[in-house]
Each structure stands twice: as C-alpha cells, then as structure tokens.
Amino acid sequence: MKHxxxxxxxxxxxxxxxxxxxxxxxxxxxxxxxxxxxLNKGKTLAxxxxxxxxxxxxxxxxxxxxxxxxxxxxxLAGQVATYTYKQLRDYFDGSRNHDSMTAIAKGLGxxxxxxxxxxxxxxxxxxxxxxxxxxxxAEKMVAQGDGKRILPPCSVCHGSEGQGEKMDxxxLAGQxxxxxxxxxxxxxxxxxxxxxxxxxxLIAQQLSEAEIKELASYYQQLK
Numbered sequence: 001m002k003h004x005x006x007x008x009x010x011x012x013x014x015x016x017x018x019x020x021x022x023x024x025x026x027x028x029x030x031x032x033x034x035x036x037x038x039l040n041k042g043k044t045l046a047x048x049x050x051x052x053x054x055x056x057x058x059x060x061x062x063x064x065x066x067x068x069x070x071x072x073x074x075x076l077a078g079q080v081a082t083y084t085y086k087q088l089r090d091y092f093d094g095s096r097n098h099d100s101m102t103a104i105a106k107g108l109g110x111x112x113x114x115x116x117x118x119x120x121x122x123x124x125x126x127x128x129x130x131x132x133x134x135x136x137x138a139e140k141m142v143a144q145g146d147g148k149r150i151l152p153p154c155s156v157c158h159g160s161e162g163q164g165e166k167m168d169x170x171x172l173a174g175q176x177x178x179x180x181x182x183x184x185x186x187x188x189x190x191x192x193x194x195x196x197x198x199x200x201x202l203i204a205q206q207l208s209e210a211e212i213k214e215l216a217s218y219y220q221q222l223k
Contacts, residue, residue: 021194022095024086026167033110034085037118045108045116049076052100058126062178072178078125079171080164084117087194096194125174128220138218141211149206154215157199162222168196172219180216185209 024030046057053059057077063070076084090096091105092113108116143160145153154172158164162173172180186192187204195201204212 020196021198022086022090022168022196023093024089024095024168026082031082034081034114034117037081037085037114037116038111039115039119039122041112042115042117042119045112046119049116054126056126057120057123058174059176059179061176071182072176074179074183075126075175076120077123078163078174079117079120080166080169081114081117081121082166083164083168083170084120085113086168088113088116090194096192125171125223127174127223135214135218137211138214141215142218151203151206162219173222175216175219177216177220180219181212184212184216188212 049057052073053076054073057075057079059075060073062072087096088105088108089110091098091101092108094102096102105113141151142154145151145156157169158172162171164171183192184200184204184207187195187200188207190201193201207215
C-alpha cells in the first residue's frame with residue numbers, strides 16, 4: 001500500500017488533466033460478471049482464438065514471411081481476467097481499435113467476454129528462454145523506478161513477479177517481447193489511448209526506446 005500511494009503521488013501532478021480512456025466502469029456487477037465467467041464456455045469460444053494466439057494462449061512472436069514482417073500477437077494465458085475483459089469491451093465500443101480484434105469483439109457479448117477472460121486467466125503463463133542480454137537497467141526500473149523522472153517502479157502496479165493486479169492492471173510475465181515493445185511505443189506516441197487516466201501514456205512518454213526494448217525482453221523471460 002505504501003508503494004501504491006507513492007506511485008499515485010508521483011503521477012498525480014501529471015494526470016490532473018487526463019481523462020479516462022475506457023468506457024468500462026468497474027461496478028460490483030461488472031466485477032461479479034467477470035469473476036463468475038464460465039470456464040467451459042470460455043474454452044469453447046477460445047478455440048477460434050488459437051490460430052492467432054496459440055493453442056495454449058502463448059501468443060506468437062514477430063516473424064518475417066515472404067519478405068513481409070508480421071507483428072507479434074500477444075500472449076493471453078495467465079492474463080488477469082478483468083484486463084482481458086476490459087480489452088475486449090474496449091474493442092467492442094471503439095475505445096481501442098484493431099482491424100481484426102475490433103471485428104471479433106463486436107461479435108461477442110459481455111458474457112462471452114467474461115467467459116473468455118476467465119478461461120485465459122486459468123491457463124499457466126507462457127515461459128520463454130532467456131534472451132541472453134543484460135537486464136540490469138530493466139531490473140532497476142522494475143524494482144526502483146526513477147524518482148528523477150517521476151517514474152514509479154513497474155512492480156508497484158504490475159507486481160514483483162509481473163503477475164498483474166485485479167481490476168485492470170495486466171500481467172506482463174511471459175508476454176511476447178515484440179508485442180510488449182510495440183504496445184509501449186503506441187502509448188508513447190499516443191497511438192493507443194485506452195489506459196485509464198493516461199497512466200501508461202504518461203509513463204511511456206518518459207521511457208527511451210532502448211529502455212522499452214529492455215523491459216520487453218525482461219518481462220518476456222520472467223518466470
């Protein structure tokens with residue numbers, strides 16, 4: 001709690017004029033809907049997700065095929081259920097946009113989204129081999145942050161093991177590094193804006209591209 005209050009205190013001066021980036025309101029009813037998501041129905045719905053997100057929700061790394069670079073697809077396994085639910089509903093209402101996911105999400109009702117979120121949350125987080133590069137700077141950012149830039153430690157919100165926190169803070173451990181990097185860059189340049197009260201946009205804008213790349217590698221190999 002002490003660290004959480006510190007993070008809020010650090011970010012508050014920057015967030016005064018920021019507005020919510022999502023239409024999701026975490027009412028007791030919405031939280032209850034996600035908590036009671038049906039795993040069996042979610043598993044059935046997830047069969048159509050396998051071609052992109054993998055048979056075990058592990059996602060897909062970026063690859064080059066026929067001279068074309070294909071973007072990484074995020075891992076969903078072990079993701080915080082409320083986060084997955086929020087993303088699906090944000091795609092549904094336009095708070096977040098993606099050609100494929102927007103079309104898919106518009107075919108899902110609230111209960112469908114809750115069931116899918118519950119199913120993916122029940123799966124073990126994917127594990128990846130170590131990248132073999134130095135992670136000292138990333139480890140420091142995760143554990144200590146940078147007070148000079150008003151950057152709280154990543155662990156304050158995302159957990160010491162990258163496990164995420166309930167409500168809408170995602171798990172980062174095991175995430176595809178290419179996707180992680182692309183996401184933070186999108187927050188940094190304003191291309192993505194469905195973070196509540198600009199939390200990640202404010203943070204990403206202060207990170208260098210090199211730091212983002214190192215954090216992406218660090219979390220991908222975190223077990």
